[in-house]
Amino acid sequence: MGATYETRGKVAVITMDNPPVNGLGYDTRRGIADGVARAVADAGIAAIVLTGGGKAFSGGADIKEFGSPKALAEPNLLSLIKLLEDCPKPVVAAINGVCMGGGLELSLGAHYRVVAPGVNVALPEVKIGLVPGAGGTQRLPRVLGVETALNMIVSGEPVKSELLASVPGQKLFDRVIAEELLGGACSLAEAMAAEHAGGKPLPRVRDLKCTHPNADAYFQFARNMVKGMAKNFPAPAKCVDAVEAAVKRKFDDGMVYERELFLALMMTPECKALRHAFFGERAASKIPDVPEDTPVRPIAKVAVIGAGTMGGGISMNFLNAGIPVTILETKQEALDRGLGVMRKNYEAQVKKGKLKPEKLEERWALLKGTLSYDDIKDADLVIEAVFEEMGVKEKVFTTLDEVMKPGAILASNTSTLDLDRIASFTKRPQDVVGMHFFSPANVMKLLEVVRGKATAKDVLATVMQLAKKIRKTAVVSGVTDGFIGNRMIEQYSRQAGFLLEEGCTPQQVDKAIEKFGFAMGPFRMGDLAGNDIGWAIRKRRYVEKPHMRYSKTADLLCEMGRFGQKTGAGWYDYQPGKRDAIPSDVVVKMIEQHRAELGITPRKISDEEIVHRLVYSLVNEGAKILEEGIASKASDIDMVYLTGYGFPLHRGGPMCYADTQGLFNVVLAMKRFAANPHDDASFWQPAPLLARLAAEGKSFT
């Protein structure tokens, strides 16, 4: 399979056939090339129509082939496009459904293009850190005009075909055909065959002029815009360079330049990071021992227990996806409060113009509040989000076990408690799973799906599929204290504390890691989330694990009542009603005094050391999590950090970053840190997996 060939009168119809989106893998390219050769050789054929089977024309390169030699095997995409362009018989592209990346570039090799309305058209390469590499930057400006084309290339966003067809002077589409696309394409093909029968040359996009009335000023402007928007990524600026070449160079020179840019970008760490995230997102939904065809349980009704911070946000996800939710509370007052917060949240979206008022009402109509388990017993999925106390969870799960219909999935949003214990409160532990949302739950992309020792495979498959429906990136975690994300962040926080003891100020640490690309440093983050939360956790944890050394600085801060933004003071000072973090003399004095009590002479610590100590503490714990099988692959850990913890996308996540640095270098740095008397030598003992990979010259990913 790859492409099929049939004839309709004098027209040969080549249909790409590589589900789901006709990716341009080797077999498809071969199939198209063979079809063209056959049509050219057949004297009874006057013209060719190229179209896509199923729901797409073509989604572009076949991601299954990415990076393999097959991706470049002849006919590669460039030669295929040239083959269409040089074909002596008219080639009409009949564009249906989706036309993206290499698919759009391929269609630009055809002599004519007809399109259905509603087709998503895009050159999304910039999203994986590249410029389009098969002539997109040279041909699209010739048919759409420089500005519209550059806009599409720099943003990577899809645009509807009818909108593009309305661009004045556009030559991208010859016709928009609402019904019978293929029939229309064949008629055009026959007409064009007749028109060109006498030897009139066929139109080629490459021969069109590419001009801009004010090119220098325009490209300068475009460059300035792009610089501000994409500071950590090189590709958008290269898109501008490539399109400028379309205006200023001959077509063939422009093509060579585009290729050079494409190949150079391919080697950049930013491009590697983006591709890693792109594939990591897809890989996260695959669980090694859960086959992809595992039957899933239908989820038509959801119940949520607890209408607090998390319960409300969690419910909104399902309402937004059109799934009815019943939310249960113990008291009317708490229920009213919870529903009120949700309503306000929706109304704020309407005010900002992000949600239409009628949509709000549509969603709201799907929501019910109740105080009675009777009203939720027929739900297909129930998610518990009550207080984080085992006793409370026990009561809830015992009741759920009694009332819920057989086969209902019983999920807990616990962030720190043992899911296996929670499952043991029921007689159906196979139906119990963790769904650990992040706050605010209606906004944050990440969902950790916690797999208990008894969780059934079809429960996991169902939850992973449901996660896609509510637009979450779901990552499976085994049962462990803090799951993947919080277990790692604990080490990062410990290390941040040691940095203060040794000589840093909170803002020095925050600045260094923010310059590295984190959305927020650990201390600003603590002030936002509330320092009292970590305090409560430490009180519990370090009583249980007295051998684990940590800096007491954060406890001293809490003893001063400085819980963060909510108390107007934390690691930083805050002015009433404002969120700007102002360095605090009081805090700096407190840290200095504590340091003196510990007998530490402060030293100047470089930004590089700060960043590496913080990030490698994530990496080392990540390696342990991987080795214990808590995460099934390194990219899962990276997805947790990219989608839930503000890790900079252009670094690809902690494990990807460690690979980029070289694990050998990571281990060397850790040995250096371990020799520091004020750090904790046991902290920097490399995880066995990390040590082994480094010794063997291997990487995590």
Ligand code: NAI
């Ligand atoms: P919250 O205190 O805002 O809300 C808990 C709600 O549960 C309250 O409205 C309370 O009235 C209700 N509730 C208590 N016992 C109940 C019962 N037996 N039946 C029905 N409702 C009951 O707490 P929050 O922050 O929403 O946390 C809920 C759960 O989510 C906890 O397990 C927490 O660890 C977890 N979590 C919290 C995150 C956060 O950032 N706040 C993040 C991820 C998980």
